[in-house]
Amino acid sequence: MVAVAVVASRDLFSAAMLFAIYSLLSAALFVVLDAGDVALTEAAVGAGISTILVLAVLALAKRYEHPVKALNLPALAVVTVTGACLFWAVSDLPDFGAADNPVQTHVAPYYVNETYNDMGIPNMVAAVLASYRSIDTFGEVIVIFTAGLGVFALLSVPPKRRRRRSREDDQ
Secondary structure, eight states, X not given: OHHHHHHHOOBHHHHHHHHHHHHHHHHHHHHHTTOHHHHHHIIIIIIIIHHHHHHHHHHHSOXXXXXXXXXXXXXXXXXXXXXXXXXXXXXXXXXXTOTTSHHHXXXXXXXXXXXXXXHOOSOHHHHIIIIITHHHHHHHHHHHHHHHHHHHHHHTSOOOOOOOOOHHHHO
């Protein structure tokens, strides 16, 4: 429902706020699903940092979107072909939640049975992220930190000042 409201909105500030609401609703869903670390990341990055960046861009841009009247046929063709490929790919996936899915028979049983013995951490998601995938998680932290530095560098560049013309330039 919120996503439909974002698409229907022509006020870009309202769309940014609706995106923040959508991220908070997603974070609440992750909390209900007992994935606290994912919920915290979604709330911080999705609702927090992303909303601030979008609002910073809106400070430099116009608030209202003026849609183009002409139909963009190449873009429509790309979206249609991509959507058809995605539907075709989904038809090849195994049934959701089936016990014989590769994810259920390959690595998951080891994590379910041995995580507490290996790590001593009762929350399996936290144990996997903090230990088995620690280097991957550290890499994600580096990517987010680098992106933040890049945004800070872009926003901290002072605007160029016009050089005042002197009488000597006029002559």
